[in-house]
Amino acid sequence: MTRINSKISVVKAFVFVSLLLILSNQGCNSQSGKEPGDSLNKASPSPTIHVVFTGEENGYLEPCGCSEVQLGGFPKRHTLINHLRGKDENWILLSLGDLPGKVGRQDEIKMETALDALGRMGYVAHNIGEKDLNMGIDLLGYLSQISNVDFVSSNIVDLDTSAFNIKPYIIKEIKTEESILKVGILGIVSPELIESAYLDVTVVDPVLALKPLLSDLYDKTDILILLSHAEMEESIKIAEVYPELDLIISGHLVDRPDLYLKKVDNTYVIPVGEKGKYVGKITLSTRRKESGEDEHVNSSSPAIETTPLDGKFEDSSEITMLLEIYQERLKDEELLAQVFKSDPPSNLTYIGNDDCAACHNKIFKHWEETGHASAYETLVKAEHEYDPECVECHVIGLNYFTGFETIESTPALKGVGCESCHGPGSDHKETLSKDYGKVGIENCEICHNDEHSPHFEFEEYWQKIKHPAEEK
Ligand code: HEC
Ligand code: HEC
Ligand code: HEC
Ligand code: HEC
The missing domain is CATH 3.60.21.10 (Metallo-dependent phosphatases)
Structure with missing residues (x-):
């Protein structure tokens, strides 16, 4: 030729x-x-x-x-x-x-x-x-x-x-x-x-x-x-x-x-x-x-x-259809339960939103109305709730011990909860310390990154979900 x-x-x-x-x-x-x-x-x-x-x-x-x-x-x-x-x-x-x-x-x-x-x-x-x-x-x-x-x-x-x-x-x-x-x-x-x-x-x-x-x-x-x-x-x-x-x-x-x-x-x-x-x-x-x-x-x-x-x-x-089969395989092989985990910050334990609600009821009620509270359901709707790469940002603490594992074993940790931003609350629950849970823009940006939230602006976003003033 x-x-x-x-x-x-x-x-x-x-x-x-x-x-x-x-x-x-x-x-x-x-x-x-x-x-x-x-x-x-x-x-x-x-x-x-x-x-x-x-x-x-x-x-x-x-x-x-x-x-x-x-x-x-x-x-x-x-x-x-x-x-x-x-x-x-x-x-x-x-x-x-x-x-x-x-x-x-x-x-x-x-x-x-x-x-x-x-x-x-x-x-x-x-x-x-x-x-x-x-x-x-x-x-x-x-x-x-x-x-x-x-x-x-x-x-x-x-x-x-x-x-x-x-x-x-x-x-x-x-x-x-x-x-x-x-x-x-x-x-x-x-x-x-x-x-x-x-x-x-x-x-x-x-x-x-x-x-x-x-x-x-x-x-x-x-x-x-x-x-x-x-x-x-x-x-x-x-x-x-x-x-x-x-x-x-x-x-x-x-x-x-x-x-x-x-x-x-x-x-x-x-x-x-x-x-x-x-x-x-x-x-x-x-x-x-x-x-x-x-x-x-x-x-x-x-x-x-x-x-x-x-x-x-x-x-x-x-x-x-191929991607649906891919999701099925993630589910069948239970990859969520096999996610690599490290120790949570300060070796504390995630306790879930319900405990917080007992003392911070007004904030809790307000949070329940935000998209963060239904972030796990969003994945269910998208049929991606068994995909570790999604669940990571739509629940509390997937990558840490005591964090979210599966919906059956840790139902209280679904959604972007209080501790997704404030960190594990086991210690605070006992001490009621005011020092607990400082949150800054960097906490948001773990999830609201360029790929997943390209329009993120802290002031604008926080205004949308800002907690109501607590009764003292
Ligand atoms: C037994 C009651 C109780 C529980 C449970 C509890 N808190 Fe608190 N929390 C308090 C009290 C009391 C304070 C101190 C309030 C003050 O002195 O102004 C506080 C303070 C805080 C602060 C600091 C407020 C500030 O002034 O900077 C945050 C953040 C906080 N709590 C979040 C949480 C979260 C998240 C949970 C659940 C993981 C939780 N709390 C569980 C009673 C509780
Ligand atoms: C653990 C991951 C994570 C963190 C941390 C996080 N977010 Fe989100 N955020 C999400 C997810 C996931 C959604 C989409 C929820 C849905 O609608 O399913 C969301 C949605 C939102 C929305 C839209 C909510 C609505 O009701 O429409 C606002 C506003 C927002 N986030 C602000 C913030 C701010 C401000 C911070 C930091 C103070 C923050 N987020 C921290 C994951 C996170
Ligand atoms: C790095 C963290 C992160 C990962 C990983 C992630 N998400 Fe999200 N997701 C977010 C954030 C943050 C938002 C809110 C974005 C905004 O409003 O700016 C969101 C919003 C959504 C929404 C829109 C919710 C609404 O009501 O508007 C859907 C659907 C969604 N995510 C599905 C998925 C799926 C499916 C995957 C896996 C393929 C996934 N997410 C992986 C952080 C993440
Ligand atoms: C999206 C992230 C995020 C989530 C989810 C979240 N918070 Fe907060 N929280 C913040 C930020 C940001 C502040 C304000 C910090 C500041 O202004 O210094 C704050 C402040 C607080 C404060 C002290 C200030 C106040 O308004 O009295 C308490 C108490 C508190 N949060 C409790 C909770 C509880 C309880 C939940 C769950 C029902 C929760 N937070 C969920 C981000 C979050």
Whole structure:
């Protein structure tokens, strides 16, 4: 197969990368009124490949619903992808890696769920990030065997091939009306991100690992894409060494794909964004100069299309169902009861709101009317009451001994109670000390953080739930 490439034209044929940049923001975006995908250069008769990329989910499967402005989620992503797919056949969907957020059973189930979702959406490759690796190679091996998505890593080597189905690269054929285009996809993870001390894998310097692969792939493919699970700087260095790469999708520390685009020679380096809140898309066009005339003079500035997954997109029922099964598994495995706990502040004990009510009745009655009192019921309504990642902020002291465990064993500790703000009250109940329970903005911000309460302002919020004056 002849290579079609704009940099080193082996034959009279080449490729151009056309990237459409739409700076879109929630609410006031330049994209409003347009359907995603409309802005692609449809006028061009040349075969086009759409590369859709995500990654760095970091455990974020869906918005929690804590605040209206939250973006992203696999169910909305699926709807977008179906929508885009309806417009064109020439697709590649790529995943940069880092599906789980933390280490532990919940994230194992999460990773399996996320991969299932990627498979159903039609992803062709999942690169292995350091968080994926941290799940342990047993799980990774297992998932690599059962997943519909090819696991790709060019620089994780020496894996037992009977237990792992991880490829150094894949070649994906894209059939267009005029031709078959071969897309080479490679993947690396930066050794700097790996705590290899306890991981039983060998992670090679990406530059060394890529060399033999690229020289082999170059003639067999029409386009080369590297999934680079590394910081932008490192990815840019790789681009400098290997001009044969057309596109590097990079990771880490950049929120959204359109915030940073670097062109190194003819290689574009773009970040994937974070938590899958935005879906990045690039259109790679090829055009053979068969007619002899130079029809390909598209040197217009590259652009990325970044779509924020907001309320415009419905949740796909197929992926929503997967997430429901995920919640069922959390419940069946009783993960709430297994949450890691530490000693409560000053080794005190949580006692629940009822005791407080006996002496601070007016405050208690008022509290009962606030959203804090029904925060647990909110989770029941959302069908997330067995999800430790939600329960944490919707009850008293989940992460501490004597705090909330399960609704059956600690019913008095559900909701955001007195002690969620004032701290464990066992001592105060005896001493009635006035020194107990000073609360400041920092106590609120444990829960009202940027992610879950982006509009939080202490004064404004406190006014809404301020205690009434106590009768003395
Ligand atoms: C870090 C703490 C935190 C976590 C974790 C958290 N929440 Fe919340 N949640 C909040 C806060 C704070 C609010 C109130 C936000 C506001 O009004 O600004 C809230 C509000 C909500 C609301 C809206 C309640 C209403 O009546 O308006 C829902 C629904 C909700 N959370 C569900 C969830 C689910 C589901 C999860 C897990 C996927 C979750 N939360 C995880 C802190 C959290
Ligand atoms: C047996 C009665 C009693 C119980 C039970 C009790 N308190 Fe108190 N609390 C008091 C008294 C009395 C004071 C001191 C009031 C004063 O001197 O102004 C006080 C003071 C406080 C203060 C400090 C007020 C200030 O002036 O700064 C807070 C906060 C407080 N209580 C919260 C709680 C919470 C939360 C609980 C439940 C965990 C609770 N109390 C349980 C009787 C009680
Ligand atoms: C343990 C976690 C947690 C802490 C600490 C916390 N909140 Fe909340 N807050 C929540 C959750 C969860 C909700 C959403 C409750 C719901 O509607 O289900 C919420 C809702 C609210 C609301 C909306 C309530 C309503 O009735 O509509 C206000 C206002 C608020 N919080 C203010 C505060 C302030 C001020 C502080 C600190 C003094 C604070 N919160 C501390 C978790 C917390
Ligand atoms: C969302 C956090 C939050 C919750 C929940 C909460 N408080 Fe408070 N509480 C505060 C803050 C903030 C203050 C004011 C502190 C200040 O002004 O220094 C306060 C002050 C107090 C005071 C002393 C001042 C006063 O108004 O007399 C008492 C007593 C008290 N709370 C009791 C309770 C009791 C009882 C409950 C449960 C029914 C409760 N609080 C629930 C945040 C909370």
